[in-house]
Amino acid sequence: MTDSPPESPLNLCRVGIGHDRHRLVAGTGPLVIGGIEIPFDGHLLGHSDADVLLHALTDAILGALGRGDIGEWFPDTAAENKGRDSKEMLRVVLEKTRDTPFRIINVDATLFAEAPKFSPYKQPIRDSIASLLGIAPTRVNVKAKTGEKVGPIGRREAIDSEVVVLLELLSS
Numbered sequence: 001m002t003d004s005p006p007e008s009p010l011n012l013c014r015v016g017i018g019h020d021r022h023r024l025v026a027g028t029g030p031l032v033i034g035g036i037e038i039p040f041d042g043h044l045l046g047h048s049d050a051d052v053l054l055h056a057l058t059d060a061i062l063g064a065l066g067r068g069d070i071g072e073w074f075p076d077t078a079a080e081n082k083g084r085d086s087k088e089m090l091r092v093v094l095e096k097t098r099d100t101p102f103r104i105i106n107v108d109a110t111l112f113a114e115a116p117k118f119s120p121y122k123q124p125i126r127d128s129i130a131s132l133l134g135i136a137p138t139r140v141n142v143k144a145k146t147g148e149k150v151g152p153i154g155r156r157e158a159i160d161s162e163v164v165v166l167l168e169l170l171s172s
């Protein structure tokens with residue numbers, strides 16, 4: 001038996017998944033999703049800016065690289081992370097994982113929220129994520145689902161996000 005993998009382009013690919021949830025509360029926010037502020041009479045609670053989508057994205061990238069999770073990188077017990085901009089946390093992860101050079105093949109993100117309606121914001125969120133990652137918006141997809149009025153999503157108690165990312169490892 002040999003553990004050397006057969007020659008295949010897939011040997012250079014890594015997939016990662018991220019899931020996050022933040023509690024939705026009434027009151028002006030801002031509601032920050034995917035790095036942009038969305039007008040809404042509610043916002044997400046969190047130690048940082050509670051950007052549920054960027055947290056799931058960051059976890060997906062860390063997962064693909066086998067580098068742990070966002071909670072290990074940015075503990076919610078650390079004062080420096082209070083109110084922290086999630087765009088900046090993502091930039092830190094991208095900067096500190098340069099020892100494993102990679103290119104993002106695609107990002108597929110889903111938001112789970114009864115409200116607000118995300119249809120007007122899907123493209124701005126795509127553009128925002130693409131800009132943060134330095135890739136074309138066509139490589140980023142953003143979907144939105146309601147909770148069908150049941151469960152914590154449907155009762156507007158929380159917004160969830162799931163993100164899958166596919167990376168291609170580059171030779172350094």
Ligand SMILES: [Zn+2]
Binds near residue numbers: 051
């Ligand atoms: Zn989070």
